[in-house]
Amino acid sequence: MAIIAGIDLGTTFSALAILNKIGRPEIVPNSEGERITPSAVYFDEDQDATVRVGIEAVNCRQLNPERSIRWIKRHMGDSQWRKQIDNKAWTPEEISGLILKKLKQDGEIEHSAIEDVVISVPAHFDEVRRKATMDAGKMAGLNVVGIVNEPVAAALYYATTQNISGRVLVYDLGGGTFDVTIMDVEGQTIKIICSQGDHALGGVDFDQKILEIFEQTYEKQTGQKLIGNEQERAKYEDEAEDVKKTLSRRNVAKKLLYGSAGSARVEITRQDFEEAIESLIGRTEMLIDVSLEEAGCTGDQIDQVLLVGGSTRIPFIQNRLTEKFGKAPRVAVNVDECVALGAAIHAGLTQLRDRPDQVESGIAAGLKDIKLKDVCNHSYGTLCAPIDEQTGKHVIRNSILLKKNTPLPCQSTQTFYTMSEGQTELQVTITQGEDDDPDFVNKIATEVFELPPDRPANRPIQVRYSYDLNQRMHCCFQDEESGRVLEVDLAMNEEGQSSEQTVQQKTDELEKFQVQ
Amino acid sequence: MTGTTLGILIAVLTTVTAVVAIGPVPLRRLLARWIPSVDPDYFSCRILKLEEDTGSGYSDVLAIQIQGVIRAPRERCDTDLLICLTDVSEGNSGPKPVLCRRPEWSAEGSSANETKIHNGTLPARVSALTDWVTAIEIRTSDLVFPRRGPCLLECVLSVVETETGKPLASARGQVQVDCESRGYEEIRQQRSTKQAAILQLASCVWEWTRSNPEAKTILDQWLSQQSFGAGQSAETLLDSFSGSPEERVDQACDDLLGWAEPADRYIAVELCLTIAAACSDIPKDLLGRLLALAEKLEIPKERFQALSQKYLTGRVGHMEDPRALLGLTEEMTEPEIHQKLTAEYRKWNARVTHPDAAVRAQADQMLNLIAQFRSRCGRHS
Ligand SMILES: Nc1ncnc2c1ncn2[C@@H]1O[C@H](COP(=O)(O)OP(=O)(O)OP(=O)(O)O)[C@@H](O)[C@H]1O
Ligand SMILES: [Mg+2]
Numbered sequence A: 001m002a003i004i005a006g007i008d009l010g011t012t013f014s015a016l017a018i019l020n021k022i023g024r025p026e027i028v029p030n031s032e033g034e035r036i037t038p039s040a041v042y043f044d045e046d047q048d049a050t051v052r053v054g055i056e057a058v059n060c061r062q063l064n065p066e067r068s069i070r071w072i073k074r075h076m077g078d079s080q081w082r083k084q085i086d087n088k089a090w091t092p093e094e095i096s097g098l099i100l101k102k103l104k105q106d107g108e109i110e111h112s113a114i115e116d117v118v119i120s121v122p123a124h125f126d127e128v129r130r131k132a133t134m135d136a137g138k139m140a141g142l143n144v145v146g147i148v149n150e151p152v153a154a155a156l157y158y159a160t161t162q163n164i165s166g167r168v169l170v171y172d173l174g175g176g177t178f179d180v181t182i183m184d185v186e187g188q189t190i191k192i193i194c195s196q197g198d199h200a201l202g203g204v205d206f207d208q209k210i211l212e213i214f215e216q217t218y219e220k221q222t223g224q225k226l227i228g229n230e231q232e233r234a235k236y237e238d239e240a241e242d243v244k245k246t247l248s249r250r251n252v253a254k255k256l257l258y259g260s261a262g263s264a265r266v267e268i269t270r271q272d273f274e275e276a277i278e279s280l281i282g283r284t285e286m287l288i289d290v291s292l293e294e295a296g297c298t299g300d301q302i303d304q305v306l307l308v309g310g311s312t313r314i315p316f317i318q319n320r321l322t323e324k325f326g327k328a329p330r331v332a333v334n335v336d337e338c339v340a341l342g343a344a345i346h347a348g349l350t351q352l353r354d355r356p357d358q359v360e361s362g363i364a365a366g367l368k369d370i371k372l373k374d375v376c377n378h379s380y381g382t383l384c385a386p387i388d389e390q391t392g393k394h395v396i397r398n399s400i401l402l403k404k405n406t407p408l409p410c411q412s413t414q415t416f417y418t419m420s421e422g423q424t425e426l427q428v429t430i431t432q433g434e435d436d437d438p439d440f441v442n443k444i445a446t447e448v449f450e451l452p453p454d455r456p457a458n459r460p461i462q463v464r465y466s467y468d469l470n471q472r473m474h475c476c477f478q479d480e481e482s483g484r485v486l487e488v489d490l491a492m493n494e495e496g497q498s499s500e501q502t503v504q505q506k507t508d509e510l511e512k513f514q515v516q
Numbered sequence B: 001m002t003g004t005t006l007g008i009l010i011a012v013l014t015t016v017t018a019v020v021a022i023g024p025v026p027l028r029r030l031l032a033r034w035i036p037s038v039d040p041d042y043f044s045c046r047i048l049k050l051e052e053d054t055g056s057g058y059s060d061v062l063a064i065q066i067q068g069v070i071r072a073p074r075e076r077c078d079t080d081l082l083i084c085l086t087d088v089s090e091g092n093s094g095p096k097p098v099l100c101r102r103p104e105w106s107a108e109g110s111s112a113n114e115t116k117i118h119n120g121t122l123p124a125r126v127s128a129l130t131d132w133v134t135a136i137e138i139r140t141s142d143l144v145f146p147r148r149g150p151c152l153l154e155c156v157l158s159v160v161e162t163e164t165g166k167p168l169a170s171a172r173g174q175v176q177v178d179c180e181s182r183g184y185e186e187i188r189q190q191r192s193t194k195q196a197a198i199l200q201l202a203s204c205v206w207e208w209t210r211s212n213p214e215a216k217t218i219l220d221q222w223l224s225q226q227s228f229g230a231g232q233s234a235e236t237l238l239d240s241f242s243g244s245p246e247e248r249v250d251q252a253c254d255d256l257l258g259w260a261e262p263a264d265r266y267i268a269v270e271l272c273l274t275i276a277a278a279c280s281d282i283p284k285d286l287l288g289r290l291l292a293l294a295e296k297l298e299i300p301k302e303r304f305q306a307l308s309q310k311y312l313t314g315r316v317g318h319m320e321d322p323r324a325l326l327g328l329t330e331e332m333t334e335p336e337i338h339q340k341l342t343a344e345y346r347k348w349n350a351r352v353t354h355p356d357a358a359v360r361a362q363a364d365q366m367l368n369l370i371a372q373f374r375s376r377c378g379r380h381s
Helices: A056-061 A094-109 A128-139 A152-162 A204-220 A230-249 A271-296 A315-325 A338-354 A361-366 A498-512 B001-017 B184-208 B214-224 B234-240 B245-259 B262-278 B286-296 B301-318 B324-325 B334-349 B357-376
Strands: A006-010 A011-017 A025-026 A039-041 A050-053 A083-085 A088-090 A116-121 A143-149 A167-171 A177-185 A189-196 A252-259 A262-269 A304-308 A371-372 A380-384 A397-402 A410-417 A426-431 A442-450 A458-468 A474-478 A485-488 B044-052 B060-070 B080-085 B112-121 B127-141 B149-159 B168-180
Touching: A006 A094, A006 A128, A006 A152, A006 A338, A011 A094, A011 A338, A025 A338, A039 A056, A039 A088, A039 A094, A050 A056, A050 A094, A056 A230, A094 A128, A094 A498, A116 A128, A116 A152, A116 A338, A128 A143, A128 A442, A143 A152, A143 A338, A152 A167, A152 A177, A152 A189, A152 A304, A152 A338, A167 A271, A167 A315, A167 B214, A177 A271, A189 A271, A189 B168, A204 A230, A204 A252, A204 A262, A204 A271, A230 A252, A230 A271, A262 A271, A271 A315, A271 B334, A271 B357, A304 A315, A304 B001, A338 A361, A380 A458, A397 A410, A397 A458, A426 A458, A426 A474, A426 A485, A442 A474, A458 B324, B044 B127, B060 B149, B060 B168, B112 B127, B184 B214, B184 B234, B184 B245, B184 B262, B184 B286, B214 B234, B245 B262, B245 B286, B262 B286, B262 B301, B286 B301, B286 B324, B301 B324, B301 B357, B324 B334, B324 B357, B334 B357
Parallel strands: A006 A116, A116 A143, A167 A304, A189 A371, B044 B168
Antiparallel strands: A006 A011, A011 A025, A039 A050, A083 A088, A167 A177, A177 A189, A252 A262, A380 A397, A380 A426, A410 A458, A426 A442, A458 A474, A474 A485, B044 B060, B060 B127, B080 B112, B080 B149, B149 B168
């Protein structure tokens, strides 16, 4: 029977896990024998159609940063982003597809074909980024059976393999993103209460702080700039990460910097580092406050704090959490593996629900007691034009239909009215975001709903949103009088071309590239 | 009133109630009888106040009627009726036009208090109307008077030859009417008072921002879209204001509250914020002053904060004291500050994944700012 796998497609590192015969998740090492693979891609200059992924790509980056890409996850879903390599402009999904291809390929060395997978994403990833992640999977030749939120995956792993219970807060600080999730765990039943995330906060930002110290110190000592080109930047970014990791073990890290004005010594103490990242840590703490507020509880009511993500190895973060919650957080040895492991469990649960005949009996038995109750990760709404009480004028507002953190599956219906007599078109816009100000929400789809002619104003239009267990959203607009219906397909791209076609096209293109 | 006129009046009343479309009544139909007149030059006009059943109630209608003799230069002469309405109330500095909103009153080349109606050919060289005949009916709600209150409305009606425009007969009638809504002079005055008040406020912000030169460009642009001070530059207008900004703010806010629509108060605050956003360094106390100004204009605090964030977040790096932008005030206790910061964090964090890079950058900047304040005011909630 087919292998069931989970993939953590991380900002800095990715990992693949599969379920063994008894439904336990196991990490599958890559061809270099490593349990996690750097999410880095390098396009070989000499060999066309050869792409290096992983540690080799990281190493090549310092030599030729123009042909290398890291931290692509930060660009996921950005329709503008392209990386031009030779004759091809690569999209973030394609680059991610290459990373996934490497994981699949390496996993198949010792196992049979890896096809059915769940890929994890940060809880705060929006519809567009989730879709982009699924597309990346397809391009790599995978059958993406589902998407799971990283903290949920981590929680699944913790809850099913370690002894935890009660109200649990998962603090997931990785390379590029930060998520907080609060949930109730009882035996193998996990009920997610809420998730909050910061898209632009992670280990890379700490690296940047160290890099700033490098640059300032060098300039102070020599009067010259340390970094003159991209190559040097790539080199010092890597060194900054080294220093950061050293500071998790020792109190001081030393480095010799070579710039245009010769060398300079830099010594960074743990305290320097802590001061530099203080405001970033402040951001994580505020997100905790927001989450606690959302969950309607205080820090004392949290029974356990679970750490996930490589950046939680920073002692300062652990201390601050201990201070905040009055108890030390729980650290697993494999903070950077638990998301992949949990994603594999999630894949098992998804298959068990949707295609039980595809699941081996040992696995089914191993998973049968696990129950996961997830929530909707974003608020979804539509634009409307109510009258502003203050000014007495029509204003464009975002009206939320599905509220963030509603238990899944969920559905909501609201009635809106047409504005003018003889209105034959209604522009429907689906939004994602918490604001009522339309300028600050993400408009994920806009379509024109054609209405019957010759009607007075104020005709009712019913809007129905629903969110399924796979964290995908469906929207339907219905004109109550005529019964006309508009179903909005969130998978259409700007040109109106179904993205399935585009994905297929790109999958064929990626086929031609060999991944090493 | 004689029996005949009374009879006709009743007839007119019934016609009026039956007529749905208001407008000229073709005279020719009524020029039935040619009669030798007693006074060969008699021609008269009067205005009757009637009521029209609109289906959902009654509305006031003025019927302009004529009677008498019309002499044409030849037989079968084609004619028009020229009607002109003015307010001739005593105490006015002179007659003032009374405007009509109906489309036939806004023909090209004539003012909105005049209209020309085609009357048709006169049957003979001398035609006479023995009875009062309604030339036109006008709803009072279609009229725009100079001012609210009682008004002596005068109508000058002339029968003219279509071809040459030469008058054949002319008469005037008057009626006392009561104008219930604001008159155009009041609206005009109100508009200029309002615009002057907005400009006053803007000028105060200009002073508070240490006479930031950018403000002049913004004001010039704003002025070019207003009727007030048309043709004048912001420079001269700004120089013409005297008194301390505080006094001027009080006065201007009073004027806006008294005269303006609620939407205008928002326009004023947005203009002030635009000026504030344009200055190179935003002074420490500016936001506090703007907040006080908004409060005087009875704009709710949250609305002001939302507006100020909309205009000023991009300028955080240039603010001497960005606390007010986060809605923090001196009086707040530490837990209150914490709560406010958490709320602001929640709001901006939801914006940090926005597809527009500019919004993302703004959100990121705000999040860092919030985090900075939070670590500054102690970590414990
Ligand atoms: N000992 C350490 N001290 C400090 N930081 C560390 C340490 N070990 C790893 N990291 C940091 O952890 C980050 C990687 O963590 P992880 O693999 O969990 O992230 P990711 O899954 O790639 O990213 P994300 O989940 O945000 O997409 C890197 O920024 C790395 O520098
Ligand atoms: Mg991760």
